[in-house]
Amino acid sequence: MKKLINDPENVVAEALEGIELAHGDVVRVSHDPAFIVRSDAPVQGKVGVISGGGSGHEPMHGGFVGMGMLDAACPGAVFTSPVPDQMQAATAAVDGGAGVLHIVKNYTGDVANFEMAAEMAEMEGDDTRVRSVVIDDDVAVKDSTYTAGRRGVGGTVLAEKLCGAAAERGDDLDAVADLCERVNANVRSMGMALTPCTVPHAGEPSFELGDDEMEIGIGIHGEPGRETVKLEPADRIVERLLEPILEDLGASEGDRTLLFVNGMGGTPQIELYIAYRKAAKMLADRGIEVTRNLVGDYITSLEMAGMSITLLKLDDELLELWDAPVRTPALRWGV
């Protein structure tokens, strides 16, 4: 295992120190329980928006804390959801009197820990109003009540931006939470991997893959995908990801969309643009407008080579919220 780390045990704690030192103008860091919070939190009268999840997906979520996006993020161990103590403390830290939205990616662990945080807060008589919205946008996984359901992946980044903007403009908790559900209903993603990744405390790659193989339908935790297939040209790979998205989302001619081509951590940017090119052409061929886009590493699996594609249907309100100013370590415009 080759990593720029000191001790697998201290990876998250030391990275948090680094984030604190680098971004002290935008965020503060609590080390125990661990969370990253915007430096001016709690913002009085504003709905607080928090998220959390395992580490190893950077910049998600910590890189999205700041004006116009998240009020706080709770980082778990690598690929392990954070614990309720973190969520409770983060919730308290961002509570400006207007309630707090928890944006939760749909994984058993993430959901259960956020659930326990809410239960514990209730038991302790905490009267902060909390709403939770679970993001499940991964079309690689079949949606069914008899399973764990779809994973939350790239759509989470967009939901965090849009809900953060809604909270910033003064929407109340129900409005922000309903918006989050609307975003989730209108976003779909799918990912693939050329290589596995190595979790520091595991010390070995998350799966094995032949030199001429790739994984289709991966999530963001280095797990194998739905299937292993032979390596193909980038254009064909994009088709494999975007076609199921389009079908499931029911996107059609005249729709306005946000196209998000995401690198998994070890993919050169030049390759992401090759993929973006093909995806944009496919949408143009179908008369679907790419009104906004995002290309880069925003929700990663450590050093994994691969990508995911996310497509969000836009309307006027979502467009306005997307364009609203944001100032976080990883996403910044309008300010």
Next chain:
Amino acid sequence: MKKLINDPENVVAEALEGIELAHGDVVRVSHDPAFIVRSDAPVQGKVGVISGGGSGHEPMHGGFVGMGMLDAACPGAVFTSPVPDQMQAATAAVDGGAGVLHIVKNYTGDVANFEMAAEMAEMEGDDTRVRSVVIDDDVAVKDSTYTAGRRGVGGTVLAEKLCGAAAERGDDLDAVADLCERVNANVRSMGMALTPCTVPHAGEPSFELGDDEMEIGIGIHGEPGRETVKLEPADRIVERLLEPILEDLGASEGDRTLLFVNGMGGTPQIELYIAYRKAAKMLADRGIEVTRNLVGDYITSLEMAGMSITLLKLDDELLELWDAPVRTPALRWGV
């Protein structure tokens, strides 16, 4: 070789199409000769600032084209400097009557091709005033008139931002070029690699490295470094890079600096922050102030895992220029 590409021959051309489709609000793309130019070029009365170099270092340079930074960038083949035709055409495209600055990284090929572009322009009776500044900030290479001299690496990113800001505020060509030389005199870098990278048309890794080894003193073209050593903890690696920088730069107590921790392409962000943490502590221990910072993948070697550290001594003017608004695909603030 595992890459999200269609044909090694078309990597750069297809990526340029993607950039054009994704960032049409900020840049235009010329395909033959290939260059990326800010969409409102030429800006009348403003000094044009252009750069160029081999592809595979993205976001450098194309990602830095836009208001407040570069007016144009010329991408060569992967790891191969662009050709004079590109530089000539880009120079013409950004010439707003106030002359054009060429920011050139110090490599034999880059310098020679920019040189030929100037000679050819002169022969053709082109009267655009051009000044060239060569960036050579890599302390891993001994500076000597009997060798090719130091490489231009991370300092180039900072020079492009600062010179772009100076041009934007209306400085004349000599002022912008002199500033570029001042930046070069005050910036030093050093890099290391945990893994090699694979140039698409070569199809094989750029060097071999044992599972417990790393390369110290690499450049940005996948070349081996000055020495291969055993893998060490991140903190020790940071010392190996930052100590020679400090010594060569002569940074001392009370200095204000910009600390830039750069990922080589395949390094998880979490690791960059671990490295940043150590670098910031080392500077604090020496009474050197980190007044600004940059952490992320800005000058890369395809999918190489590794990092470089760059340190720039700041003064009031450089600080003001750093903070000035910038709007490019890869670097954006204040707007």
Next chain:
Amino acid sequence: MALTTDGLIDAIQRYADAIAEHRKLLIDLDRAIGDGDHGENMHRGFKAVAEQLEEQRGEQPADVLTFVAKTLVSKVGGAAGPLYGTAFLRAAKAAGDADELDAAGVLDVLAAGLEGVQQRGKAEPGDKTMVDAWEPAVEAGRQALDGGSDLDDVLRAAADAAAQGMRDTIPLEAHKGRASYLGERSKDHQDPGATSTYLLFAALAGRDVSAEELSDK
């Protein structure tokens, strides 16, 4: 014979040791069909438990179980944290204010733990989760108890059934947890959570387990 606070603490210590010993094996099982952290998660939790476990001597069994529950909830994260955390919380409730637990009392505690896991995770037997070890263990314990066995025999029966349940997860297709994302590809692998659950029942039965017995190879 009954389970005292001291007996409970010893069993938990034995479990913490077993988790430390088999950390890598649990990681490898989770790498195959999950995300490779189950061993690390459990180890992080039970290392923290072990550090303060001795301080619990003199408390009642319910207090020990509550202490374990809270430590797991605040240290483990992932799916395993809330699942085992809820199990121990429910177990503590079932233990009430007894100073020691007889065979029937222990079985109530274990059944309450299972209930907690299922309430939290909504998994049924056959979904390829820890429930597949936990449920047959409680069932076998119940039958042994009904057949008049003493505490030791009840725990032995439970541990044997947990081992079998763990092995029986191998051919299953996962319907819950991270392994379910693999669909068909989750087959032919032993569930990591079922494996750590067998280790729990083995520890309660005073049994040390070898790596061979745990491996699905």
Next chain:
Amino acid sequence: MALTTDGLIDAIQRYADAIAEHRKLLIDLDRAIGDGDHGENMHRGFKAVAEQLEEQRGEQPADVLTFVAKTLVSKVGGAAGPLYGTAFLRAAKAAGDADELDAAGVLDVLAAGLEGVQQRGKAEPGDKTMVDAWEPAVEAGRQALDGGSDLDDVLRAAADAAAQGMRDTIPLEAHKGRASYLGERSKDHQDPGATSTYLLFAALAGRDVSAEELSDK
């Protein structure tokens, strides 16, 4: 015997073929002490040259050389583009408006090419660059000419010396170009540019070169 436009075009075509054939070998040499693109760079340039080479028949040698120079400058990039581009530009100038070149004329053209490389790259013999093949080749050609050899023998002598010069780069430490960044570690590798320069002189001498002859293994 003299070098006509047709003879020159044939030699350049032979060189383009040699570059295509040994593209991978040049890449591998450059991967070892550079950035692995020399074969691709040269191939990109000479593929473009070959595509329009036939159209040059009927022109003067200087026109052919100018065409090659401009194509290389605008297609190759890297260090090799300006270096070979300048070499061919200077060569064209030296060829003047002759319809064909005798042995002395060819040698002047080659010497002018070397001058161009050195003016552009500032490398001296011993710096481990293409100059280390080019300089002895011109020198040996000059001696052969002075000794009364005809054009064929002059070109054969030049090619032999270029081959030796190429091999002599192996033990050198690089002082110019990308390989110089490696310092001591650049030793024990054959310079890729010296290798492509030997191929150029071999093509002029009408010689096909095997991979074994080029490899530093």
